[in-house]
Amino acid sequence: MNKATFSGRLFRDFITNKYLYLMMLPVVAYYAVFQYAPMYGVLIAFKDYSPLKGIMGSPWAGLEHFKAFFDSYYFLRVLKNTVIISVYSLLFEFPAPILLALMINEVRSRRYRNLVQTVTYMPYFISMIVIAGLIRDFTDSGGVVNTLYSYFGGDGTSMLQQSGLFRPLYILSEIWQKIGWESIIYLAALMAIDQEQYEAARIDGAGRLKQMWYVTLPGILPTIVILFILRMGNLLNVGFEKIILLYNPVIYDKADVISSFVYRKGLLEFSWSYSTAVGVFNSLINLTLLVLANWISKRVSNNSLW
């Protein structure tokens, strides 16, 4: 058989699959323009970018912007805030849907089950703007949450003006938003558990609690582990959408995270290169964490993403 040249093969492929090339065109265009062009744009992290000179024309800056970030007072602050908020949500928000799924699983009445599920899914469909607006309104002085808080020692001033309260408010509202939605996946894992295992446990004299401990939990453990890995990979990836809707300069010291810092520096203060450098730093750490978490989980439990 003749070994065709590359261009020869390309030509033949193009003739036989011309419709496929046509179909792929918009997809390739999308990835080229909106995924790979921004990746090329990452170059500005190593340059002193100015829109007038363009990416190529701007002078190189090397690692200057990275250095400036590491040396700045902001570095420790945003890193610390990001890690703390992440760890808090891992501790408090991550287990919440597991608990909910376990509780729903115990409910015998189908109608009550459906009611709980339908109601707790609702926040997923409400926009972040509305949720942030409600948080602001309710925690403002005179708001519902603020009034309730004042019974427990709050001083009645707006809660979002007190930096000590930002993290609890953030985590609690996260739970409110996500508990129902995130329980779906655990409920699905619960359904998949073999009913015979429960029967066997019952014959061995296990009560409901013991069944939960010895049958249900091991049954959903792989799901928990996978979602935990994903979480670990996103440890430095606290989203900015909710934070920038809630924070204000008074509480930056507790509320400002890496992504909100990138947003503020880049899009509000126009430090394009600096902000991109911070973003690149963040992406690289995230990628490392994801690989690391996956490797650990493979070692420990044989569950992994790839």
Added chain:
Amino acid sequence: MRVGYGERISLYFIYFVLFLLIIVTLYPLLHVIFASFSNPNEIIAHRGLMWKPLGFNLEAYKMVFTNPSVYIGYRNTLFIVVVGVSLNLLITALGAYVLSRKNVMWNNFFMMMITFTMFFSGGLVPLYLVVKGVGLSNTLWSTILPFAVSTFNLIIMRTSFKSVPDSLEESAKIDGANHFVILFRIIVPLSLPVLAVMGLYYAVEKWNGWFYASIFIQDHNLFPLQIFLREILILSSTDTITSGAAVGEQVQIGATIKYATIVVATFPILCVYPFIQRFFVKGVMIGALKG
């Protein structure tokens, strides 16, 4: 099945905790609805929980419905949802179809390039510069085109297309069908459930999306609903809506207007979601199995 005494108590406890959860989830919504119908003066004076409207007043709704911003917002949001979802499904389907074919020269390369974007992306500022650079800023397309394909959905759809039996396509090919006919007459109808789930997810995302509109769009006539909501709820400016009223009244009505606006903007999706939630549950499963 016999249930022991201790177990029954723990069961009651669970029912009770779930009941509390229902209340906590629903309360904010009820609060908004009650407040929107209330008398503005009473709302300003009120402290703590609210279990019924304080007085009855439709002034806020009148203000909201006579305000052109709300209609502009609805119109733009509908455009973004309808065009965005259609375009997204179309392009994703085309890509998924090509990538699900065997013996196509570039497919392995494309799959690699596409999967890579799931792990690394240019980030916020470079994307912003690209969107500005291609001239999309201050158009509704800036909220549609940069998100025309979701890599995750593309991969899921490809897997789903692959599961369509080859024999169906073979017989169509013998009848002289080209790739477009095979895709739209055979494969898409068979994968309709997956497409429907993706479309719904994407529609909710578009309906609620605000961030990219907030950085790309400055023209008030192009604001989607969420951006008007942001002005009212986050930037606390009800000026655009209360502009007809006297200054003293503006403050008062402002107190209830934000609630009425939330109701008007959120009502459609809250009416629809109980009926479509099972599709979303299905979506979570699809994502869990293949992701």
